Amino acid sequence: MSTPHISAASGDFAEICLFPGDPLRAKYIAETFFGQPRLVTAVRNMLGYTGTYRQQPVSVMGSGMGIPSCSLYATELIRDFGVRKLVRVGTCGAVAGHVQLRDIIISQAASTDSSFNRNKFGGFDLAAISDFGLLQQVVAEAAKRDQAVHVGNIFSTDRFYNEPQLTVLLQRFGILGIEMEAAGLFSVAAEYGAKALAVLSVADHLLQDTHLDVATRETGFNDMIELTLNALTT
């Protein structure tokens, strides 16, 4: 069975799927954390793998950058390949003073400057929220591991390079971090009856003008991956 963007057989994806923006982070996750990792799709080099974690089937697939890319993969994974729990494991820029580089943010909801959800939702503003059960599972796992996390509202932007005034506005409204996919992921999950969450590692600090290097963005977030995989499996 194939969709325009995923060439895999029916049953190739597990019900649980991690969903990083970077397909090379997907490869790293599969090769580092999965038992028997198997490449199940590579259309346009958007790599997707299935394997096991703690003896349970799990998948990971890149979403690409931005809501248009993420939303089409999310739609096909949920609608056509039976994925039920789609958890973004991504990077973000911090826009809150108490959040530090490398901290983990778990999104309770995602505000956005994208018109994607409004266009889909009859011109109204959809509250793009994460699944409460998944949120609870990851927060509980973090407490168990004594791992500090921030939970709250994030902002999904269409533009990586924004004017500095946006940071000021987001800070004023208590937004923790800025990234580019979660609001679209949450609305696609809502539309197709799946569960979604975004767990983010801070790779840039927009108030401090500090940034992690490219290699760290690809392979440097083992604590976020382990936290998420342990929370999703029993």
Ligand SMILES: O=P(O)(O)O[C@H]1O[C@H](CO)[C@@H](O)[C@H]1O
């Ligand atoms: O690291 P990923 O998961 O790609 O996430 C963030 O990084 C990309 C921008 O550099 C955007 O996709 C943004 O959301």
Ligand SMILES: O=c1cc[nH]c(=O)[nH]1
């Ligand atoms: O979207 C993103 C991702 C990482 N860092 C940012 O500043 N923005």
